[in-house]
Amino acid sequence: MTQNAALTRQRPVGELLREWRDRRRISQLDLAISADISTRHLSFVETGRSRPSRDMVLRLGEHLEVPLRERNQLLLAAGYAPAYTESGLDDPELALVRQAVRQLLTSHEPYPAAVVDRGWNLLDANASLGVLTDRVAPELLVPPVNVLRVTLHPDGMAPFVLNLGEWRAHLLGRLRRQVAQTADPVLVALLDELRAYPCDQPVPEVEVPGPGDIIVPLRLLHDGVELTFFSTVATFGTPLDVTLAELVIESFFPADTATADRLRELHGRAVG
Template sequence: MTKAAPPQVGQLLREWRQRRRLSQLELSLRAQISSRHLSFVETGRSQPSSAMVLRLAEELDVPLRMRNQLLLAAGHAPVYTESSLDSPRMEAVRTAVRQVLEGHEPYPAAVVDRAWNIVDSNASIALFTDKVAPELLTPPANALRVTLHPDGLAPHIRNLGQWRAHLLGRLRRQIDASLDPVLSELHDELVAYPCHEREPEVEFPGPADIIVPLRLRHDGGELAFFSTVATFGTPLEVTTAELAIESFFPSDAATTAALANPTPLP
């Protein structure tokens, strides 16, 4: 059986352009090259320089990891390094992340990588993980799996259908933006988990809602949160570019008061 040839850089660039819904003319104007030159690159009649690959990738908002793949496909060396978060050169990044996590106490916060694996968290994240099966928390614990698995947080989420639809929608948008096969596999796993609540096709607010809330059963009542996501603004390294800090805030006065004296989930 003949092994399929790896895709050429022109083919990959065309796929990214089509995914971004740009014509050749629109992309060539943005990249300040002729549409004829771009056509030659996409069809393989012209081999782009590394500078040209990076210019087109910038205009197409291609993630750094995928920019390295484009460079390799064009016969050039990758330019964006990828380092373990615990490596010495990442000390400044680790320090910044720790400051954000600790400064967010007493509210939960966690840092995830591109595949939603939890790489760090603050002490208050225990509010979410106390009732999760231990095997789901074995590193690398995946935040989406921990949340939606039937042995995870899912049984404690009062609006599971709504929150599940929200998370899967975020994941689909991430897949659409990155074309990452790892995320596609994760999505296929998550949608197979059981959910006995209706999942809305479109997110719409309930009474007084301004943000999709996470509603948790707690001590005979409920805790309600909304979340924000922070990323590094000017990353030039793959690991840093793919980190996201998700911080949860109380969405009502009762949750704020409860977190002043936290108790485990029942």
């Protein structure tokens, strides 16, 4: 059992449910209606006067959009066994998943792509990711490699990111939303760490597009050549396993023809 789960188990399930409801800004009445229970029963559950059934905990967790990992913690706090497995990525049960992920990464060549877990730790990547990381300090690439740390650390990619303030704001915004969604103290600590990194450019509070902008690009100086990327994020649509639910595949695409040509050239050299 993780330290997080052990700490959660010491707190009453009603208190945790109320905390999640407050975090989602949902009233008791609205939650009771959506979960098809009485407001009085929900109040009794939150105050500890009534012990919820296992199905009730799962139902409330679903309507509160609690992540699978935290739903297991709610069940533990209520005295029940976890409902959702947490497989290792190398487990036989995830063999087809690994195959699908590897196919996605390989087929995305010559453009960079990576797979990360909930904590932004690198789990897998294609060979083209080296275009982004080949000037990162070696100590930052010792596993477990945290991709946000690698990107924003002054010994990482940061000195080569031409729009560091803009890209930093984009990444910190994503992490803040993730913290709000999960309430994970590990992510809170990561956010505090990243905020403390120096940045010699203005960091916008709100991502407002400039003339003609439709995305926040990553503009990277690579061997004296500016490469410009946009990225897409893919997740699994109907996960019932904690590990699978937390996998994220981020794929980078060239945002202009010059970048596409340069990436094909670099890929050709590597495989040739």
